[in-house]
Amino acid sequence: MRPYRHFFQLFRILFVLVLVFKTEAQALTKQKPSNNSVSAIFVFGDSTVDPGNNNYIQTFFRSNFQPYGRDFQNHIPTGRFTNGRLVTDFVASHLGLKEYVPPYLDQSLSIEELMTGVSFASAGTGYDPLTAQIAGVIPISKQLEYFREYKIRLEQAIGKERAQSLINKAGFLVSAGTNDFIVNYFGPPLRRQSYTVSSYQQFLVQNIQHLIKDLVDQGAQKMAIVGLPPIGCLPSVITLNSDAFHGRDCIESLSSVARDYNRLLQNHLKAMQSSGTQIYYADIYTPLADIIQRRKFGFDVVNRGCCGTGLFEASYACNTKSPICPDASKYAFWDAIHPTESTYYIIFKSLAPTLDLLL
Secondary structure, X not given: OOOOOOHHXXXXXXXXXXXXXXXXXXXXXXXXXXXXXXXXXXXXXOOOOOOOHXXXXXXXXXXXXXXXXXXXHHHOOOXXXXXXXXXXXXXXXXXXXXXOOOXXXXXXXXXXXXXXXXXXXXXXXXXXXXXXXXXOOOOHHHHHHHHHHHHHHHHHHHOHHHHHHHHHOOEEEEEOOHHHHHHHHOOOOHXXXXXXXXXXXXXXXXXXXXXXXXXHHOOOOEEEEEOOOOHHHXXXXXXXXXXXXXXXXXXXXXXXXXXXXXXXXXXXXXXXXXXXXXEXXXXXXXXXXXXXXXXXXXXXXXXXXXXXXXXXXOHHHOOOOOOEOOOHHHEEEOOOOOEOHHHHHHHHHHHHHHHHXXX
16 A cells, blocks of 8 residues: 555644754854855745745744744744754855845845845745645745845845846755645645656656746846655654554655655756856755664654654644653754754755855
């Protein structure tokens, strides 16, 4: 029997889904590459890179409450689906731009803050428009619309020529896709009635190609597209496809779907390379597989989250009444879907060589 037979249950039980994907905050040192040529960072995608845009829309896909943000600056729950920073926060610090990437929908942002970059991402979204519709969140197309709005605001503040130069020199990062499979394709049967797994992978990659073209038309010249994590290793996915307390191994058939998708994406990104435009594939599958399979980094717990039982809780199911592990740095996952800050830092470190190609 196929291991994803229970995913419709996952959609009904959980409010939020996605991955992907530091060590303790006090142990971190800010890294700044020399000869920095990136003017700003612009981020599109899902909960792996949403710093709080969903706080400003009507959706259950939220995390702007405790215990989320427990290890963030001043212990503030910002809307990030983790205990601390996201990969994009570490990237911004690494590039010497800022310590945290703010959500674009935060109307209190100054022009100075806007000039060094923002995130347009929305937890629960995907490359398939139906994914955002299911979750009631911001689709990728709307995120792109917000970016066009951002450009107008920037041009009004600093002039069209200067704004265009800033965008040309900026780094663009796109991270999505997990929800398309877990919440959408392996959830309600609509897409499975029209697509095989292979044709759905092709459909998503075609949507990514359209997004890249739109970003290039808006002036983007440096971008990284993030692949899928081992989706069969998410604690909630394991819970719904095995004994909840025993035999909690990754669901290999689902992770193989992610690997096939990643190979397809890489091939298409290579074909899209052109003079004047840098497009790189960002591999998060490998570092997460290394962590989860205990080959590296020494996490104590890799198959359940720090919040609650760690077997299914996420978003509102992870709340102030949930028991929390005392040391999240020993856990690969914060809730049953999203990594801890420690895991995100390791992912960032693995991506740093690719990101430095954008300099």
